[in-house]
Amino acid sequence: MYYGGGITKLFRDEIESLKQKNLFREPKIISSLHGPEIEIDGKRYINFSSNNYLGLADNPLLKKAAREAIEKYGVGAGASRLMSGTLTIHRDLEKKIAQFKREEDAMIFSSGFMANLGVIPALAGSGDAVIVDRLNHASIIDGARLSHAKIFVYPHCDIQALEKILKRVSAFRRRLVITDTLFSMDGDKAPLPEILGLCRRYKSLLMVDEAHATGVFGKQGSGLVEEYGLSGKIDIVMGTMSKALGGLGGYVTGKKTIIEYFRQKARTFIYTTSLPPFLAASSIRAIEYIENNGRERKELWKKIKYVRDGFLNMGYDLLASCSQIIPVVIGRLDKTMDVHRYLFKQGLFILVIRHPTVPKGSARFRITIMATHTEEHLHKLLTSFKSLRGTK
Numbered sequence: 001m002y003y004g005g006g007i008t009k010l011f012r013d014e015i016e017s018l019k020q021k022n023l024f025r026e027p028k029i030i031s032s033l034h035g036p037e038i039e040i041d042g043k044r045y046i047n048f049s050s051n052n053y054l055g056l057a058d059n060p061l062l063k064k065a066a067r068e069a070i071e072k073y074g075v076g077a078g079a080s081r082l083m084s085g086t087l088t089i090h091r092d093l094e095k096k097i098a099q100f101k102r103e104e105d106a107m108i109f110s111s112g113f114m115a116n117l118g119v120i121p122a123l124a125g126s127g128d129a130v131i132v133d134r135l136n137h138a139s140i141i142d143g144a145r146l147s148h149a150k151i152f153v154y155p156h157c158d159i160q161a162l163e164k165i166l167k168r169v170s171a172f173r174r175r176l177v178i179t180d181t182l183f184s185m186d187g188d189k190a191p192l193p194e195i196l197g198l199c200r201r202y203k204s205l206l207m208v209d210e211a212h213a214t215g216v217f218g219k220q221g222s223g224l225v226e227e228y229g230l231s232g233k234i235d236i237v238m239g240t241m242s243k244a245l246g247g248l249g250g251y252v253t254g255k256k257t258i259i260e261y262f263r264q265k266a267r268t269f270i271y272t273t274s275l276p277p278f279l280a281a282s283s284i285r286a287i288e289y290i291e292n293n294g295r296e297r298k299e300l301w302k303k304i305k306y307v308r309d310g311f312l313n314m315g316y317d318l319l320a321s322c323s324q325i326i327p328v329v330i331g332r333l334d335k336t337m338d339v340h341r342y343l344f345k346q347g348l349f350i351l352v353i354r355h356p357t358v359p360k361g362s363a364r365f366r367i368t369i370m371a372t373h374t375e376e377h378l379h380k381l382l383t384s385f386k387s388l389r390g391t392k
């Protein structure tokens, strides 16, 4: 044994230290379907911690499409994409995504995380500069680290700081700027037109992550790139089918040539078994559904406004959020955990976001609104927070 006390002692100490700092995480086990209400230990809770924003995870049309695909293809794809794992349904989904996003082509990955881990190291390497927003998702940061490029981080949405970095990195072989379009923890938007303008001026590539914007923003529901009128103008647009699309799987879209290049280079595409066909089928149906039904999106936006107004009237700090992701910042972690336990007793399931996901001293609740929440659900949310603070 290389360590006195053995492997258990080595890692038990780390776990104990996390527990002492209130940073130990334990998943709650949910025994119902993933909707606006969930069951934990036999009790019902209102779910304000879901990325199933449109409620499509249990939409009957998506479930039917998945069942039919299981009958036709079975449950697994059997091999990686470049071996014998490319099925008609994979290509159908890629074409559907490209059309939805108004791009030339698309390719899919087994998750959004895998898309970022595959694409970023394919775009940049040693001798290149990758420039990221400080609040970008972990998968972007890890993709940047894997690439061996030099990483530059700019303060959240700070265009002047980004420009300063772009001036400094002009001698690097390739420059790649990456940003979430809708930030997953703060629920605010990146200033995309300005970022694109800078990338053009300083001859840098731009990659955006539409994970949380897809299905929620844009006239057709395809995301913030569409809402800003920038479809077809950004070099690389990635996203995931695990949030508003209700399933699982990542994707990247762009010009035909760049997608062809990724098929040769993205290791998380090449060296892993391809997406189960039933998930491809449900995602095709989800996109068709979003394109043809604005109803859920409208419902969602009505509910977002109701909840935001309620919190703002009570004097809560919602940062710069302008979306279905509503951060309610409490500050100190111990206080936030006390409130969390109180809300849980009240029947509300709301995730606490803490360091290192967010900066120390800014512990918060990440409340997410779904189109399928009822008025009673939202009323209960607001009255529970009101009872904590009283009106201002």
Ligand SMILES: Cc1ncc(COP(=O)(O)O)c(C=O)c1O
Residues within 6 Å of the ligand: 111, 112, 113, 114, 116, 137, 139, 180, 184, 209, 211, 212, 240, 241, 242, 248, 249, 250
């Ligand atoms: C901004 C962002 N990008 C990528 C991902 C990864 O997506 P997936 O859950 O499909 O792996 C997430 C997931 O939380 C995300 O928030």
